[in-house]
Amino acid sequence: MSGKEYYISNFCTIRNGCVFKNGKLIYKDITSESLKDFSKNIYKFMELNYSKFHKMDELCKLGFLASEVVLQNEENVDEDTALVFSNRASSLDTDRKHQHTIEDREQFFPSPAIFVYTLPNIIMGEISIRNNMKSENAFFVTETFQPHFISNYSEILMNTGKASSVICGWVDLDSNKYDVFLALLSTKGIRRLTKEELSKLYNQ
Amino acid sequence: MRKVYLADDTIISPLGFSTEENLQNLRNNSTGIKEVLDDSIWPSVFYGALLDNDSLSDAWGSFSNDSDYTKLEKMMLLSVSKLLKQNPSLNIHKSGIIISTTKGNIDKLREKNNNKAYLGSIAVTIQDYFKLEKTPTILSNACISGGLALAIGKRMIQSALFDDIIVIGGDLLSEFTLSGFFSFQAVSPKPCKPFCKNRTGISLGEAAAAAWLSSDIKNSKRSVIEITGDATANDANHISGPSRTGEGLYKSINKALKEAALSSNHIDFITAHGTATPFNDEMEAIAFNRSGLKNTPINSLKGYYGHTLGASALIESIIARHCLLNNELFASLGFEELGVSQPINVITTNSNQTIHRVLKTASGFGGCNVALIIEKTG
Amino acid sequence: MAELREELKEKIIEQLSLEDIEIGEIGDDDPLFGDGLGLDSIDALELIVLLEKDYGIKLKDPKEGKAIFESVGVMADYISKHRTK
Numbered sequence: 001m002s003g004k005e006y007y008i009s010n011f012c013t014i015r016n017g018c019v020f021k022n023g024k025l026i027y028k029d030i031t032s033e034s035l036k037d038f039s040k041n042i043y044k045f046m047e048l049n050y051s052k053f054h055k056m057d058e059l060c061k062l063g064f065l066a067s068e069v070v071l072q073n074e075e076n077v078d079e080d081t082a083l084v085f086s087n088r089a090s091s092l093d094t095d096r097k098h099q100h101t102i103e104d105r106e107q108f109f110p111s112p113a114i115f116v117y118t119l120p121n122i123i124m125g126e127i128s129i130r131n132n133m134k135s136e137n138a139f140f141v142t143e144t145f146q147p148h149f150i151s152n153y154s155e156i157l158m159n160t161g162k163a164s165s166v167i168c169g170w171v172d173l174d175s176n177k178y179d180v181f182l183a184l185l186s187t188k189g190i191r192r193l194t195k196e197e198l199s200k201l202y203n204q
Numbered sequence: 205m206r207k208v209y210l211a212d213d214t215i216i217s218p219l220g221f222s223t224e225e226n227l228q229n230l231r232n233n234s235t236g237i238k239e240v241l242d243d244s245i246w247p248s249v250f251y252g253a254l255l256d257n258d259s260l261s262d263a264w265g266s267f268s269n270d271s272d273y274t275k276l277e278k279m280m281l282l283s284v285s286k287l288l289k290q291n292p293s294l295n296i297h298k299s300g301i302i303i304s305t306t307k308g309n310i311d312k313l314r315e316k317n318n319n320k321a322y323l324g325s326i327a328v329t330i331q332d333y334f335k336l337e338k339t340p341t342i343l344s345n346a347c348i349s350g351g352l353a354l355a356i357g358k359r360m361i362q363s364a365l366f367d368d369i370i371v372i373g374g375d376l377l378s379e380f381t382l383s384g385f386f387s388f389q390a391v392s393p394k395p396c397k398p399f400c401k402n403r404t405g406i407s408l409g410e411a412a413a414a415a416w417l418s419s420d421i422k423n424s425k426r427s428v429i430e431i432t433g434d435a436t437a438n439d440a441n442h443i444s445g446p447s448r449t450g451e452g453l454y455k456s457i458n459k460a461l462k463e464a465a466l467s468s469n470h471i472d473f474i475t476a477h478g479t480a481t482p483f484n485d486e487m488e489a490i491a492f493n494r495s496g497l498k499n500t501p502i503n504s505l506k507g508y509y510g511h512t513l514g515a516s517a518l519i520e521s522i523i524a525r526h527c528l529l530n531n532e533l534f535a536s537l538g539f540e541e542l543g544v545s546q547p548i549n550v551i552t553t554n555s556n557q558t559i560h561r562v563l564k565t566a567s568g569f570g571g572c573n574v575a576l577i578i579e580k581t582g
Numbered sequence: 583m584a585e586l587r588e589e590l591k592e593k594i595i596e597q598l599s600l601e602d603i604e605i606g607e608i609g610d611d612d613p614l615f616g617d618g619l620g621l622d623s624i625d626a627l628e629l630i631v632l633l634e635k636d637y638g639i640k641l642k643d644p645k646e647g648k649a650i651f652e653s654v655g656v657m658a659d660y661i662s663k664h665r666t667k
Contacts, residue, residue, distance in 0.1 A: 055624075092321065095313055102379060103314075109634065111631055112628055112631065113624050115383075115384035118384065121572060124438065128571060129571070134439070136437070137345060139344050140341055142341060143324055155363075162435065445624075
């Protein structure tokens, strides 16, 4: 594919109780008993002050925190920053919670605050609100992270002028098993964007 | 940049098992929304557009003896099978496939440990059925999924990743989504009435559809229908409430028009999202006014299909293609009197008139919006 | 009534995930929406569920919520008059 050269400006991985920024461990918490506590501890560690965070479901919290890491001290993003996310389980973690509220017809109290999170793209809405990003969003569901597809699609968005930069990656949560990898792609940086590089960074 | 043509399509819905049957029902202003009493979905009567199980089984039976598929799988497999049958030159093995669905087999979540509840299971089913080398990609982007899937297909063809793309869309009318929309106080006690003063919320529906996007103009039938512009934009405002300024929709319309090198006065007709909730329709009217589209004839097909979620914008784009092919416009069913604060030109009766360019829009939870420009270019 | 008001404050914080707010910070007459606690449209819908689930009150028209959810004090008055559980 022809086009400009793009770079992986920043990336963040949240996995096994650890948060990495650009490959370096920045936070570790293997003692939290729940994912909720783990996310809250990262929130505190990052000294965030954003009350909407506490209302998010667990999938959104993870994606939100990774986006905060990726965008920390980053001045090259504007409202044309696109979001291209993917995962395996969609919003199944919250789907199960909503299902639980409607399991019993005698105790049938579906909650709007839960239901609204039964769509995986809500996470991109949350990040857009936080950063005033008014751009392209797409949420893909695939069995595993597809660096080839995701980098191709992100390049298309930048090549066609539909986005100035892209935050792309993988935000998956299923029965407390989570795996998060977000990367900021733009025209600036030192790591050239290739599918091999994106794959390498995801797997490291 | 390569051009992208809407070559052919199929719709599987309560209004019929082919696009032609669907069109016939639109011409008669017949709705698929009926009074439903089905305890597996809801304990009391509600209005929705439910696909009859027996009719689906009959239609499915003409393609396969295997009844071991879920309802949504049958709907989606049927739509693709029909598309392939109609187009012997379309090679599914060489085509890119994008599946648009918000909730997939969500009705299976009730059964413990049923892996069909994973959204990805539908992609594997389609892969296995058509013996595809790769698992198709699923797009799950709330209520704009069907339109966004077309936009993504277009972009992939333009970037020469594929010559042909098959977009498949589908969602069920389930207890899961119905209960959620009820908790949002968003379900209408009567069939929905988009843009109407008397609107009281949405009616849900279920449907599937398949569309063939091609880079080759020779695959066009009758007239040449092309997607010439597309864009999505987030409101960056609220995760469920539509923007009060229609910001994201306005932005996506402008970007799509710019790509198509058109201005708003070139648009002959808008097929809107029009869910019939008070806030959504109001937001759309504001965005269309900001875009200079207040006089452009506009309809919502939700009065015919209900809101079919991941299928809706795909079906509405398919119908737009046929409106261009046949030079006809369909009345916005359920509409009586304008009920939005900004003027818009809602179509009240079916008519035949020459149309060249259609704007398709959709908006959804998460603040997402999509706009497509569909043109007759030959 | 004071007891009901305290109970409501606790439930509001819990149900609406207002982690940064303590019970003592919510005054009986503080507006819940707008400049007050900054609740939004989803919170309003969630309060409708709370009324039904915990107090057996089903609003005929969700628009009624606007007046009822003005403050904890107003909510408590309404609940004590209409509760069925």
